Amino acid sequence: MGDGEPAISVRDLRKAYGGTPAVDGIDLTVARGEVFALLGPNGAGKTTIVEILEGFRRRDAGEVTVLGVDPAVANGGRGAAVGAQARRWRQRVGIVLQGTGEFDDLTVGEVVGHFARYYPHPDDPAQVIARVGLTEKVAARTHTLSGGQKRRLDVALGIIGRPELLFLDEPTTGFDPEARREFWALIRDLQAGGTTIVLTTHYLDEAEALADRVAVIARGRLIAVDSPHRLGDRDSALATVSWRTPEGSWERTQSATPTAVVADLAARFSGEVPGLTVTRPTLEDVYLRMIGA
Ligand SMILES: Nc1ncnc2c1ncn2[C@@H]1O[C@H](COP(=O)(O)OP(=O)(O)OP(=O)(O)O)[C@@H](O)[C@H]1O
16 A cells, blocks of 8 residues: 555444444544544444444445455455455454453463464564563463453554554553553554554543544544644633742632743742642543533
């Protein structure tokens, strides 16, 4: 595929369950090398969209291209040629589903080594295990892992084939704060290596830390797509400046020109302004406003 071709292209995607629309006419484009986050409340349609892109669910209508291939054709076709094409396509796509992580009596090292054999150019299993922070658990049986360690194993299995495109469905659920930061570093690392990443998450700070763009989905429709900084005109929203008065109480004011407010305060206090903060609406604030919470 050409460099200019997007990793994912979706036009008027529709899917209903028993007559009730779950995905109700979605258009999306994900550029190559982009980290793209899907946000939305429970039941919004995110998993349905992602599973259609992964070729696990059939759509009712719309056009979908993933790495230049229609996932429905790649998975649904018959014959040796289609089978080989589907296999090649699948090998270019990495998937981390919500919670698998248990493989009977196999060890972490065995499972990752086993999955590596499915791919033509896998990464080194020991290195992948190290990247997800499981080196100490390489000989542990997977059923003995903690919840967060199982998620790390899921991530290892998603990246062992060195995918061009990686789908991550709520990847850090159950991670402790340190593990989340390590995971974020891993995602940035993969992006720097050219991997396109589609992420669903309920953690707005995670979307903000990782995503080039976020899409907000509600009731099967796309409400907004933008960078986390610009979503909902966040960057031009009023800023709140707060500070402590000499009497010890807190003052706050909202302003479109917070720099002028701070300059004025600095002059008034002739130096350091006690407890000074300048904030704009968080991604969570604009997200909650958008979905009407
Ligand atoms: N197999 C199915 N059969 C019937 N209805 C389904 C099926 N899968 C999903 N739905 C319905 O479709 C809607 C969208 O579900 P989906 O799982 O795509 O949402 P989601 O945004 O991923 O939610 P969550 O954040 O909870 O994972 C929901 O109302 C859900 O109940």
